[in-house]
Amino acid sequence: LGSVAALATQLVLLISGWIPVGAAAPTRRILAVGAHPDDLELACGGTLARLADAGHEIHAIVAADGAVGGNAGERAGEAQRAGTFLGVTSLRTLGLPDTRLAEHENTLTGAIEEKIRTLNPDIIFTHSAHDQHQDHTAVHRATMRAGRRHPAILCYESPSATANFSPQVFVDITDYTGVKSAGVAIHADQMDKPYMAGDVLTAKANFRGEQAKMEAAEAFEAMRIPAFRGVL
Secondary structure, eight states: OOSHHHHHHHHHHHHTTSSOTTSOOOOOEEEEEESSTTHHHHHHHHHHHHHHHTTOEEEEEEEEOOOTTSOHHHHHHHHHHHHHHHTOSEEEEEEEOTTOGGGGHHHHHHHHHHHHHHHOOSEEEEEOSSBSOHHHHHHHHHHHHHTTTOSOEEEEOOTTBOTTOOOOEEEEOGGGHHHHHHHHHTOGGGTTSGGGSHHHHHHHHHHHHHHHTSSSEEEEEESSOTTOOSOO
């Protein structure tokens, strides 16, 4: 990856608005790993859309089939459509059993390892360890194992994140809150869940934006970007 710290700094500054959107920047490859078909849209949909619009490649892995509390067949299709809407370059669904990802961590780790090997991503997004959902923490562990030699990993905030979630990186999504909400709305199978509502998404973005002195933001824990100790 060369000077990964420098590359990560440039990328995060770009998406955080510290580098003008029109400024020339090399294309970067991003890997986003989520447990369920709607997790990426809920947690970092604005960031992924902004990265895609800036010309970067976004590749995604969705681990579980989403069959618990939903229709697995419909949810897989919704994940593909939402990814396309946000500008994701490729999205792979693994179809592992919902709520039981911990039982399949070796399979999940192997799939993420293979993607890291073939893609050589500049930055990886995944779930936080500070999360109440067992599938989310299983994905976090699998990603950290698969990316044990990778120097740039950011953990996003899911609706089930605990009070221990402590972000250091904030991405400005002021112009992307509507895009995020529209991406989430593609997951029609889950729209009866309170956390899917547009006003709930906007409130969370405004809360994180206030912390970062922006209008709206998405928040991330920096696992492997040591330069980011404070708020961007």
